[in-house]
Amino acid sequence: LAPDRAGVVLDRDDAGARRLARRWKRAVGVAPIVVGLGGTSPRPALWATPVERRLGGQTFLLQSRAEVMPVSVTTPVQPFVRDALLAAAVGRHLGVPLDAIVRALESVGSVAGRMERIDRGQETHCFIDQPRSSHALAATFGSLRRLTAGRLVVVAEQRYAKRLGGARFSARTGRWCDDTLVVPDGILDPDPPRAALEAYARIDRLLAGLRPRDCLVVLGRGFDPAAAPGGDDGEPQLGLAALVAGWFALAEAPPPRRVA
Secondary structure (H helix, E strand, C coil), X not given: CCHHHCCCEEECCCHHHHHHHHHHHHHHCCCCEEEXXXXXXXCCCEEEXXXXXXXXXXXXXXXXXXXEEEEEECCCCHHHHHXXXXXXXXXXXXXXXXXXXXXXXXXXXXXXXXXXXXXXXXCCEEEEECCCCHHHHHHHHHXXXXXXXXXXXXXXXXXXXXXXXXXXXXXXXXXXXXXXXXXXXXXXXXXXXXXXXXXXXXHHHHHHCCCCCCEXXXXXXXXXXXXXXXXXXXXXXXXXXXXXXXXXXHHHCCCCCCCC
16 A cells, blocks of 8 residues: 555454554554444444355445445355455455445356355265364354254365374364365375275265255365466366366266257
């Protein structure tokens, strides 16, 4: 930001952020932008109030002291609302009208790599997620557990399981999930090891048993092989999401037409 537009975006609900806000105002002479969830007093500069939340998406009210507008997005979890608030606060600080901010949020609908929807015509809700911390993982699964009437299932590449919990990953996700399956990273390699083939068989059984009220979360690389890290030979590799999406596409494909 330009020096005359400098600011800091803070979460009103965090005690440490409130202390930082007081220090910022004393040092800079200008109060920072403050955002929060809910409209309790004292009012922040911008806040969000949930209206409806389900696995198919959510609607919340984005409010300033002078305006209020509904926002409907396809990402169902609460952390997305916090991200939207931060983006909106920066936009307002730069003078962007609230209605333009809302249109932008609705047109995006999700954050790349975080709770992107896998939709190949299946009735089960399925998302790909790439959390960077155990805290982000807990926030996502906590929200999904409240929204899922059936089973909440996670399939994770080994690298993500190791990063987000190591040997205790399955025990940690067990706080929210009904089933956890960790698969080898090279499950889609041209010459996969035996363990990868066995994991594919487990994935096949798991996906075949999903019902409309269930929710599946895939922790791993996305659909675009060009954006995925390369293997030992430097060639880009498809991620676990591509495997799951392909399975759903084949399962939902109409039967071939018979030609007389």
